Amino acid sequence: MMFTKCDSMLPRTLISLFLLPVLSAEPCAKTPGSNCKCETPSGIKIDLSPLDQSGTPRFTTVDPSNGDTYYYNPCSAFTIPGSACADVAACQDHKGADYSIGLQNTANFTGDTTDPTKIHLVYHTEPDPKGVIRETNIALECSDSTTPEFKFVKEDPPGKGKFFFTLTWNQLCYKPSSSGLSAGSILCIIFLVLVIVYFVGGILFLHFVRGATGAELIPNNSFWKDLPYLIRDGIFFIKNGCKASAYQKM
Numbered sequence: 001m002m003f004t005k006c007d008s009m010l011p012r013t014l015i016s017l018f019l020l021p022v023l024s025a026e027p028c029a030k031t032p033g034s035n036c037k038c039e040t041p042s043g044i045k046i047d048l049s050p051l052d053q054s055g056t057p058r059f060t061t062v063d064p065s066n067g068d069t070y071y072y073n074p075c076s077a078f079t080i081p082g083s084a085c086a087d088v089a090a091c092q093d094h095k096g097a098d099y100s101i102g103l104q105n106t107a108n109f110t111g112d113t114t115d116p117t118k119i120h121l122v123y124h125t126e127p128d129p130k131g132v133i134r135e136t137n138i139a140l141e142c143s144d145s146t147t148p149e150f151k152f153v154k155e156d157p158p159g160k161g162k163f164f165f166t167l168t169w170n171q172l173c174y175k176p177s178s179s180g181l182s183a184g185s186i187l188c189i190i191f192l193v194l195v196i197v198y199f200v201g202g203i204l205f206l207h208f209v210r211g212a213t214g215a216e217l218i219p220n221n222s223f224w225k226d227l228p229y230l231i232r233d234g235i236f237f238i239k240n241g242c243k244a245s246a247y248q249k250m
Contacts, residue, residue, distance in 0.1 A: 150167050
C-alpha cells in the first residue's frame, strides 16, 4: 500500500482541529494601568500585585558563577540610591557597579516558544550610550509553595545583557476563572459537533441518495479502512529515516 494515497481531506481536517488546543498557547494581555497583571481570552489571570514592595526590590538573587547580584520588584519601580538603577523593575550589581536591566513601563507578558504552559514577563531598558538594550526575561512557574522564589537562570548569550530568571509561586498555576469555557474546550466542542455532523450527515446522504447499505454507509469508508495501514506506513517511513522503502518505491 502506498503512503501517498490521496483520500478525502475532511477526516484530516477534523484530526487537525482536534490537535489545535494541544499545540496552541494563549496570549496573556496586560491589564490596562498595571505592569504586573494579565488575562487570557479564556479567563486565566496572572496577578503579581501581592508581591509588590513599593519603592524597594522585593526579590534578590545571585549568579553563583560570578557573584553578580540581581534585584527585582514586580509592579512598582524602585531606586537604589547613588546608582544607575533609578525607577527600574530590575537591576544588576556587577562587581560593585549597578546597571538597569529592565523598566516597569516596558513590562510585557509573552508565551513560551518551547512550552505552551508557561508565561514569561519580559522587561527591557532604553538604549545606553553604546546602543545596548538590556533585557530581563522571567518565566512564571507553578509551585506548591505559598512563598514565592526568584532565581537567576543564565545570561544568554554571555555578556550580551539578556538575563533569564524564574519566579515560582502557588499563585502562578494558571487556573482559569470559573466563568466561561476555555479556548481549548470550545475547540473540542466544535470538533465533536463536526464529527457527529460528518458521520450522521454522511450516513443519511449515502443511504437515501446513493442507496448504500452495511459498511458502505460509513463516510469515506476506504479512508477509515486504510487508516491503520497508513499509520503503519508512516511509522516505517519515520523509522527508515524518512526514506521510502523498496516496497514503497515499487
